[in-house]
Amino acid sequence: MSEAEAAVLKLICANHGSMSVDDLEESVCVFNVRRIISNREKFVCCRSGGEHKVVAKTELRLCKAKVCQGCNNLHLCRKFLLGSCPSSRRRRGCQLPHQLKSDHNVPILVEHGLQELDRAELCTLLLQNDNFLLPPGSTTPNIRNDDILCR
Ligand SMILES: [Zn+2]
Numbered sequence: 001m002s003e004a005e006a007a008v009l010k011l012i013c014a015n016h017g018s019m020s021v022d023d024l025e026e027s028v029c030v031f032n033v034r035r036i037i038s039n040r041e042k043f044v045c046c047r048s049g050g051e052h053k054v055v056a057k058t059e060l061r062l063c064k065a066k067v068c069q070g071c072n073n074l075h076l077c078r079k080f081l082l083g084s085c086p087s088s089r090r091r092r093g094c095q096l097p098h099q100l101k102s103d104h105n106v107p108i109l110v111e112h113g114l115q116e117l118d119r120a121e122l123c124t125l126l127l128q129n130d131n132f133l134l135p136p137g138s139t140t141p142n143i144r145n146d147d148i149l150c151r
């Protein structure tokens with residue numbers, strides 16, 4: 001992922017995961033924003049409420065294995081990612097990793113171009129991409145079926 005692409009992605013994530021294309025073009029000092037967001041692996045363009053919007057996308061997922069033998073998913077406590085982990089206040093602490101920039105995670109974040117994102121931005125991005133993270137019964141907040149996807 002190029003630096004420009006990473007900057008655009010970070011800005012969108014900081015804006016709750018989606019932005020109007022016009023706002024994006026105004027707020028990011030990157031040449032050719034529209035070309036960058038045409039990358040279907042990282043961005044989804046849609047029309048929502050008459051506005052041309054872009055939604056950040058990622059293939060990155062949290063590891064769901066109880067005992068992991070090695071994978072290319074993020075090793076992070078789901079509750080920690082979402083904001084607060086009640087287990088961390090217990091005496092024995094949480095059994096799941098609370099360190100975003102661990103030796104396992106950093107190369108994976110770099111591979112997905114997400115190393116510049118902080119925990120909150122990453123949480124936004126993963127939330128709208130990984131249904132595992134959503135509470136049961138809810139739908140993905142940004143990528144909705146009623147949005148008309150531009151192709
Ligand atoms: Zn794993």
Ligand SMILES: [Zn+2]
Nearest residue numbers: 077080085094
């Ligand atoms: Zn935890």
